[in-house]
Amino acid sequence: MDHKHSLSTRIVMVFALMTAFVAGFFAVGIVATVHVVERKLTTISLGGNLHRLLLMESPEQWTHRPDKSELFFVEDGPADLNLAPALDALPEGFSEVAFEGQPYYAMTQVVDGRRYVLLRDQVSLKQRERVLFLVVTLGFALSILLAIFLGWLLARRVMAPVVRLASQVRHRDQLLALAPPLAPDYTSDEVGELATSFDQTLGRLRAALGREKLFTSDVSHELRTPLMVLASSCELLLDNRSLDVRSQAQVGRIARASAEMRQLVDTFLMLARTENRTSHLGPTTCLEDVADALTEVWGRLIKDKGLEFFYCVEQRSTARYNLTFVQAVMGNLLRNAWHYTDHGFIRLSLYEQGFVVEDSGIGIPEEKRNAMFQPFVRGDEQRGEGLGLGLSLVQRICSHQHWRVTLDSREPNGCRFSVDLRSLADTDRASG
Structure with missing residues (x-):
C-alpha cells in the first residue's frame, strides 16, 4: 500500500x-x-x-x-x-x-x-x-530523537515559505485583477521560481475569466434580441386565425422551443454572473408557482405522448427561491422524464423544502447511475435527441445554490429524482 x-x-x-x-x-x-x-x-x-x-x-x-x-x-x-x-x-x-x-x-x-x-x-x-x-x-x-526534533525544526523552517505561498494561491482574491503578484515576496530560489510560475498561471486565468465575462455580456446582448423577435413572431402567428391546425401546432412548438432557449440562456448567464455564489440575484418565487406554470406546458406534452401525469402538492411552503434556477432544475427533470418514458406515468410531487420527479421509463443502469450528472452522458445512447447536458445543468445549479439532487431507481423500472432545496449547511445542522 x-x-x-x-x-x-x-x-x-x-x-x-x-x-x-x-x-x-x-x-x-x-x-x-x-x-x-x-x-x-x-x-x-x-x-x-x-x-x-x-x-x-x-x-x-x-x-x-x-x-x-x-x-x-x-x-x-x-x-x-x-x-x-x-x-x-x-x-x-x-x-x-x-x-x-x-x-x-x-x-x-x-x-x-x-x-x-x-x-x-x-x-x-x-x-x-x-x-x-x-x-x-x-x-x-x-541521536535519533535529536534528529527527529532537529528535522522537525528544519522542516518547519524550510516549508514555511511553501505553506505561505499555498495559502496565498488558495486565497480567492488572487484571481482578481488587482491582486498583487506573489514573486516579489520571495527570494530567488526554488520557492521564488514556483511563485513566478503561479503568477504566470494566475495571469492566464485572469485573462480567461476576462474573456469569459466579455463573452457572457456579448451573449446576453446578442441572443436576447433574436429570441424576443422569435417569441413575438410566434405570438403573432398564433393569433392569426388563418393558420390551419397543423401549422398552429408547428408554430406552438417553435414558441415553446424559443421559450426554453430563452430560459436556458438566462440560466447560463446567471450562473456565469453570480461569482459570489449567492442566490439573491434575479426574481424569486415560491415552489408551487413554478410547478403550476411548468405543469401547464409539460402536462399537456406528457398526455399527448399517451402517458399519465400526476401533480401532487404533498406539503405547501412559502419559502422563496431563485425563479430562473428552480425553473431550470424542475423543467430539465420533467423533460428528462418525458424523453425517456414511453409507457406508464410521470409524477411531480411538491414537499415543504423540495420536490420529486418520478417516471416509469426505461430507467438508468446501475453502472451509469453515478455518471448521469456529468456532461454529455445519456441514459440511452440510441435515442437521437439530446446531448446529455440537462442533468449536468441540474447538478451544476444545485451545487451553485447548495441544494442536493439524488437519483434512485424505481421498481420494476423507472427513475426517481429528489431535489432538496435546503442549504447543505442547514441540512447537516438538522441531521446533527
Whole structure:
C-alpha cells in the first residue's frame, strides 16, 4: 500500500533515517573497536605477567596472585599450581577457555618442555563491555530523537515559505485583477521560481475569466434580441386565425422551443454572473408557482405522448427561491422524464423544502447511475435527441445554490429524482 506523507513528514523521516544510518555505523564501529582493542591489551597484559613469572628463580614456589582475577598453573608443579587436565590441550599463546564453569582468557607458554598457563577472569571485561554497549545504545536512541526534533525544526523552517505561498494561491482574491503578484515576496530560489510560475498561471486565468465575462455580456446582448423577435413572431402567428391546425401546432412548438432557449440562456448567464455564489440575484418565487406554470406546458406534452401525469402538492411552503434556477432544475427533470418514458406515468410531487420527479421509463443502469450528472452522458445512447447536458445543468445549479439532487431507481423500472432545496449547511445542522 502506498502511504502518502506530507513533505514536512518526509523531511523528518529522511533526516531521522540518515542519522540512524550514520549513528548506527559509528556505534557498531565503536563497539567493535573497543572489543578488538581490549582483546589486544588483554593479550599484551597476560603475556607480560606470564613473562615476569617465568623470570622468577622458582615459579613453582609462587604462592600469591599478582592479580585477584588471575590464576597461575605449572605442568608437574606443586599441588596448588599443578596444571589441571582441562588446560592440557590449550595451544601456546593467547586463547579463551572455560575453567570451572567460568570464562577465562589464557596465555600459555612452553619453556624447556614444561607448560605454564596464566588465566584471567573475563567477568570484569564483560561488565565493561555491557556498560559500553548500554552507553552506545542510549547515545544512538538519543541521536535519533535529536534528529527527529532537529528535522522537525528544519522542516518547519524550510516549508514555511511553501505553506505561505499555498495559502496565498488558495486565497480567492488572487484571481482578481488587482491582486498583487506573489514573486516579489520571495527570494530567488526554488520557492521564488514556483511563485513566478503561479503568477504566470494566475495571469492566464485572469485573462480567461476576462474573456469569459466579455463573452457572457456579448451573449446576453446578442441572443436576447433574436429570441424576443422569435417569441413575438410566434405570438403573432398564433393569433392569426388563418393558420390551419397543423401549422398552429408547428408554430406552438417553435414558441415553446424559443421559450426554453430563452430560459436556458438566462440560466447560463446567471450562473456565469453570480461569482459570489449567492442566490439573491434575479426574481424569486415560491415552489408551487413554478410547478403550476411548468405543469401547464409539460402536462399537456406528457398526455399527448399517451402517458399519465400526476401533480401532487404533498406539503405547501412559502419559502422563496431563485425563479430562473428552480425553473431550470424542475423543467430539465420533467423533460428528462418525458424523453425517456414511453409507457406508464410521470409524477411531480411538491414537499415543504423540495420536490420529486418520478417516471416509469426505461430507467438508468446501475453502472451509469453515478455518471448521469456529468456532461454529455445519456441514459440511452440510441435515442437521437439530446446531448446529455440537462442533468449536468441540474447538478451544476444545485451545487451553485447548495441544494442536493439524488437519483434512485424505481421498481420494476423507472427513475426517481429528489431535489432538496435546503442549504447543505442547514441540512447537516438538522441531521446533527
